[in-house]
Amino acid sequence: MPVWFLAMVPIAIVFLWLLFRTSQSHKTQQSTLSSEYFKGLNYLLNDEQGKALDIFVKLVESNWDTIDTHFALGKIYRKNGEMDKAIKIHQGLIARPSLPERYRSKILLELGYDYLGAGWFDRAEGLFKEVLIEDKKSQEARHNLILIYQQEKDWFKAIDIAVDLFAENPSVVGPMIAHYYCELADISKTKGDVTQLENNANKALRYDTNCVRASIMLADQAKAVGDDKKAIKLYEGIEKQDAESMMLVIDSLLECYANLPPSDKLYDYLVALQDRHENLFLQNVIASVLEKSQSKHAAIDYLSDKIKHQPSLAGLQKLVTYKEKEIDSDEVFADLTTAISVMQKDSVEYRCQKCGFSTNTHYWLCPSCNHWGSVKPSVIESDA
Numbered sequence: 001m002p003v004w005f006l007a008m009v010p011i012a013i014v015f016l017w018l019l020f021r022t023s024q025s026h027k028t029q030q031s032t033l034s035s036e037y038f039k040g041l042n043y044l045l046n047d048e049q050g051k052a053l054d055i056f057v058k059l060v061e062s063n064w065d066t067i068d069t070h071f072a073l074g075k076i077y078r079k080n081g082e083m084d085k086a087i088k089i090h091q092g093l094i095a096r097p098s099l100p101e102r103y104r105s106k107i108l109l110e111l112g113y114d115y116l117g118a119g120w121f122d123r124a125e126g127l128f129k130e131v132l133i134e135d136k137k138s139q140e141a142r143h144n145l146i147l148i149y150q151q152e153k154d155w156f157k158a159i160d161i162a163v164d165l166f167a168e169n170p171s172v173v174g175p176m177i178a179h180y181y182c183e184l185a186d187i188s189k190t191k192g193d194v195t196q197l198e199n200n201a202n203k204a205l206r207y208d209t210n211c212v213r214a215s216i217m218l219a220d221q222a223k224a225v226g227d228d229k230k231a232i233k234l235y236e237g238i239e240k241q242d243a244e245s246m247m248l249v250i251d252s253l254l255e256c257y258a259n260l261p262p263s264d265k266l267y268d269y270l271v272a273l274q275d276r277h278e279n280l281f282l283q284n285v286i287a288s289v290l291e292k293s294q295s296k297h298a299a300i301d302y303l304s305d306k307i308k309h310q311p312s313l314a315g316l317q318k319l320v321t322y323k324e325k326e327i328d329s330d331e332v333f334a335d336l337t338t339a340i341s342v343m344q345k346d347s348v349e350y351r352c353q354k355c356g357f358s359t360n361t362h363y364w365l366c367p368s369c370n371h372w373g374s375v376k377p378s379v380i381e382s383d384a
């Protein structure tokens with residue numbers, strides 16, 4: 001059985017239901033409508049779309065209550081990737097001089113979706129804007145405009161539209177606006193415009209106080225100009241925004257501490273951080289700090305003890321590297337280290353908490369589900 005025929009089955013069901021509904025309300029027109037409907041349906045099933053459409057357009061003009069048939073048909077075509085056919089249906093409707101006003105924005109929305117599906121963002125943008133002129137409150141039109149601007153990386157326009165939606169849904173829209181400002185901050189950074197970078201990052205934090213990305217940008221900037229104390233404060237503040245994201249900045253944090261006079265502050269901070277968040281893997285970081293501030297033996301003792309409670313490939317690899325030179329059978333250890341490296345490469349560093357997409361590169365916008373800020377460093381799974 002051909003695929004298009006299977007696709008027509010839901011259309012036939014929708015048609016029969018609409019036919020039944022129409023016949024209930026307009027008994028006098030029933031016989032004409034029925035025969036025309038069946039004629040149209042017959043054309044559709046014979047894959048003669050053009051003839052079928054001509055009939056349905058005539059039907060809708062005589063009775064606008066049958067417009068749902070067109071919407072249903074358009075949706076099915078769009079779902080099957082036949083955008084040209086969906087566009088033809090909706091364009092046909094919008095061109096009817098007898099079209100009642102109440103259906104206009106709905107048809108424009110549908111046509112906008114057709115254009116989006118066909119990848120014609122300019123035309124889709126124009127239509128969604130038109131919907132907003134007709135229906136100022138249309139959240140659907142705003143939402144689609146945001147997606148288009150995001151796709152085109154037009155952050156100013158995305159912010160303009162999103163700000164209107166903020167009051168109604170701050171917990172969802174706030175983080176989105178924050179990321180748009182971070183994108184602008186990124187551009188300022190590339191241009192070397194520090195004032196604008198900081199302005200945009202601070203605006204991001206106003207819309208989402210937990211915007212880790214903005215805090216990282218401000219901290220990186222402080223670090224770049226040698227204000228290590230300010231940078232440390234900002235990096236450490238990320239724990240309150242999202243503890244797991246501390247893994248994104250741990251190396252930068254170590255670099256800042258390295259520029260300050262030696263003290264136990266870093267070691268104490270890291271041990272306390274590990275205590276507060278057992279799922280963060282800080283064993284190797286703490287071992288390195290101990291090695292530098294005390295001795296290699298202190299690092300080995302710490303790691304040997306920790307690895308018993310929280311075994312991990314990374315921890316084991318570090319321990320092997322430490323002990324390698326103390327043991328005669330160098331080759332065995334070399335092989336073991338290589339094996340562990342290979343196994344570690346297979347493990348995933350970041351995972352999207354919305355859709356489960358896993359990656360070894362960090363993204364602020366998930367490439368799989370298009371959600372902002374959901375790709376996070378992998379943490380140790382709890383046994384509980």
Ligand SMILES: [Zn+2]
Binds near residue numbers: 355357367369371
């Ligand atoms: Zn995702």
